[in-house]
Amino acid sequence: MDPIILGSLAMSVVVASILWFKTFSWNRDPLPPGPRGVPILGYLPFMSTNMLQHLTHLSHQYGPIYKLRLGTKLAVVITSPSLAKQVLRDQDNIFAHRDATVAALTFSRGGRDVVFSPPNSSWREMRKVLVRETQSSSALHASRELRRDQVRRAVRSIYSKIGRPVAFGELTFQTEVSLLMNLMWGGLHSHSAGEERERLGTEFKALNSQISKLLGKPNISDLFPLLSRLDLQGVKKQMGKVVDSIDNILEHFISQHEKLCGAFNTEGRKDFLQIVMEHKENKDSDLPTLSRDQIKSLLYETVSAASDTSATTVEFAMSELVNRPEAMEEVQKELAEVVGMNNIVEESHLPKLHFLHAVIKETLRLHTPVPFLVPRAPLHSSSVGGYTIPKGTKILLNVWAIHRDPSIWDTPEEFRPERFLEDSRNLNFKGNDFEFIPFGSGRRMCPGIPLAERMVAYLLASFLHSFDWKLTDGKKLDMSTTLGLVLHKTNSSIAIPTPRLSKSLYT
Structure with a gap:
């Protein structure tokens, strides 16, 4: 040389x-403790494919906060409620930034979305529009008939398959996608919704699967930024193709809305895209003006994230109940008392279904949809738990470990919904109790909780009140999981439905 x-x-x-x-x-403070690695690669050669158990095991060895050197990237893993509070609440202004990977930046069109954007004025505007027009009390009230229609459609679909195996996770995903497409951009296309919804639902499921895998895939470009231009694993290229496919779908609907702008039906519920397009023509509107890329990101991100996490929650909940008939019997007993065997479930029944909500909370405890939340990175160096966290460190909040910590939860590996009825803390999804934070906390917590909570409860209640469910072979459903960004069941859950109500209630 x-x-x-x-x-x-x-x-x-x-x-x-x-x-x-x-x-x-x-x-003043040292770096957190952690396992030693090897030169250049750090701890990478020792990482297990089962990250949830592996990173939880390391916390037993090194404590509730520890570091991992992954290539040139420093990561810090946090596994205690008190330390999570320091990051998510006490120092939210420092840790509200994302550790956006190459895949995330490509997916979000350079961080022009709600999930991966830095917490700047653009992010606040997008979040404001999304929450106001889809998650507020008035927006939820306006879309109630749409939710009812989609849930009844799902029940009729199951009824048409009586005596045959039903993959209820796939059915739930299709239902959620159909609902959200109508909510976000389907108001002008209800006359042709049937076949188009089914086709797009199938296409979205395939795209979602690719996105989740690419967002969760370890990428050399993230661990060794000097090599990022080479895209050695092709992650950026693959995600770019996914984004192009999404753009092709969304451009069709945006173009149609643009052509009809000014000729919209002003009566009844407007879809999200209609509201955004009308705003561009109305200078007196109090809504922020969004760019085309921001609109696309909000449209797809809402359909993708909400349908994926809600569907996987319903599938895990149904699977746990099918495996535990005594718990399913308790839910159905409550439904019979609240709804009655001569009625179908309506949204008005949901607040009275206390055991059902306990089932949903227990499902989210054991099977948190995004078990590490979305990784964060401090804007500048800070101190957590007496240790220095350098600027730009990847922060992994191991919520999966917190939700299974035996010092917090009695028999944590057991599916026991009644624990949430017995707990005097009245744990909820608002992010104030750091022992239970399935949707995070602080300014970056999931903005779609109101709609997701309502749809998960509505679908689950309707499936359980309308049908009994039996295993196809008498064996328990496999509960093994696969982790991308979102936690999924490795194998689809399948069970055979039997009607519980009179025939007239299924029409």
Whole structure:
């Protein structure tokens, strides 16, 4: 090797070492403890494919906060409620930024969405529009008939398959996608909704699967940023193709709305895209003006994230109940008392179904849809739990471990919904109790909780009140999981439905 090049490399190493020493030796607090790795690769060679159990096991060895060197990237894993509170609430202004990977930035069109955007004015505007027009009390009230129609459609679909196996996870996903497409951009296309909804639902499921895998896939470009331009694993290229497919779908609907702008039906419920397009023509509107990329991101992100997490929650809940007939019997007993065997479930019944809501909470405890939440990164160096967290560190909040911590939960591995009825803390989804934070906390917590909570409860109640469910072979359903960004069941859950109500209630 050329002596000049060799000397430059040696000098670079010396300078980097001095800077590293200065950065961390001058801090009052040390870095968190953690396992040793190997040169260049850090702890990468020792990472298990079963990340949930592996990272939880490391917390037993190194404590509730520890570091991992992954290539050139420093990651810190947090597994205690008190430390999670420091990140999510006490220092929310510092830790509200995302550790956006190459895949995430490609998916979000450079961070032009609600999930991966930095918490700036653009992010606040997008979130304001989304929450006001889809999650507020008035928006939920306006879309109640749409939810009823979709849930009844799902019940009729199951009734048409009586005596045959039903994959209720796939059915739930199709129902959620259909609902959200109508909510976000389907108001002008209800006359042709049937076949188009089914086709798009299938297409969205395939796209969602790709997105979840790519967002959760370890990528050399993220661990060694100097190599990111090479895209050695093709993650950026693959995600780019997915985004192109999404754009093709959304451009069709946006173009149709643009052509009809000014000629919209002003009566009845307006879809989200209609509201956004009308706003562009109305200078007196109090809604922020969104770019085309922001509109696309909000449209797809809402349909994708809400349908995926809601569907996987319903599938896990149904699977746990099918495996535990005594718990299913308790839910159905409550439904019979509240709804009655001569009626179908309506949204007005949901607040009275206390055991059903306990089932949903227990499902989210054991099978948190995004078990590490969406990774964060501090805007500047900070201190958590007496340890220094350098600027740009990847923060993994291991909610899965917190929700299964035996010092917090009695028999944590057991599916026991009644624990939420017995607990005096009255745990909910608002992010104030850090022992139970399935949707996060602080300004970056999931904005879609009101609609998701309503739809999960409505679908689950309707499936359980309308049908008895039996296993196809008498064996328990396999509860093994696969982790991308979202936690899914590895194998689809299938059971055979039997009607519980009179025939006239299924029409």
